[in-house]
Amino acid sequence: MESQQSPKYYAFIGMLLVTLNTTSNIMAGRIIPAEVFGLNIILPGGIIAFPATFFLLDIVTEFYGYKNAKRLIWFNLICQGTFALLITLILSFKTSITPEKDAAFQSSLGTSLLIFVAFFSASLVADTFNCKLMAKWKTYTNGKHLWVRAFGSTALGELLFSVVWVSIYFFGTLPSSQMMTIILSQYVIKLLYEAFCLPLTYLAVYLLKKHETYQPIRYENFNPQA
Known part of the structure; x- marks a missing residue:
């Protein structure tokens, strides 16, 4: 018989988090010009996948608790670091493919280590802040107003x-004015993304409460400082 405390979906959410972050990190350097509400904006390619990571961490924090969300953050960082180191190592070996193909590999994946440094710094600050703030607000609101807690903590975390990611990754390669444009552009998209995901957040938490074998964290017994 399966244990009542054995989570069915926690590992899957963690795998999905790693997948989304790996995708966004690989495509981060592919800058995409776009027009939103008549404004010309500049976006990193990872913007398509990355905002969903905050959506996942909000769900984990709400249902599994801050400690489990923080554990996923660290597991994800270890996976991203392993990926970056392996890619850097493999690219350092001589190859028998044509110089043109090797140049394509080097161009697209050669910055993996830099991307990880930027990602590690930003994730450690922003993801941890987002999850801890959402957990604290859950205590202060007696578990109510999920939409306020999810949107508010994500808005600050994003x-x-x-700021941290763009400042590190583009340091010395882009003028500060263009870096600011990228920061503001992707931030607007992230806020719109989060607003779109709010109904999905409610749905995901509802489904977890209905089908997950793990007992959800109760706010009155939860200490965000733990």
Whole structure:
């Protein structure tokens, strides 16, 4: 018989988090010009996948608790670091493919280590802040107003992530004015993304409460400082 405390979906959410972050990190350097509400904006390619990571961490924090969300953050960082180191190592070996093909590999994947440094710094600050703030607000609101807690903590967390990531990754390669444009552009998209995901957040938490064998964290017994 399966244990009542054995989570069915926690590992899957963690795998999905790693997948989304790996995708966004690989495509981060592919800058995409776009027009939103008549404004010309500049976006990193990872913007398509990355905002969903905050959506996942909000769900984990709400249902599994801050400690389990923080554990996923660290597991994800270890996976991203392993990926970056392996890619850097493999690219350092001589190859028998044509110089043109090797140049394509080097161009697309050669910055993996830099991307990880930027990601590690931003994630450690922003993801941890987002999850801890959401957990604290859950205590202060007696578990109510999920939409306020999810949107508010993500809005602040995404801002922190954007500032830290862009500042590190594009340092010395882009003028500060263009870096600011990228920060503001992707932040607007992230806020719109989060607003779109709010109904999905409610749905995901509802489904977890209905089908997950793990007992959800009760706010009155939860200490965000633990």
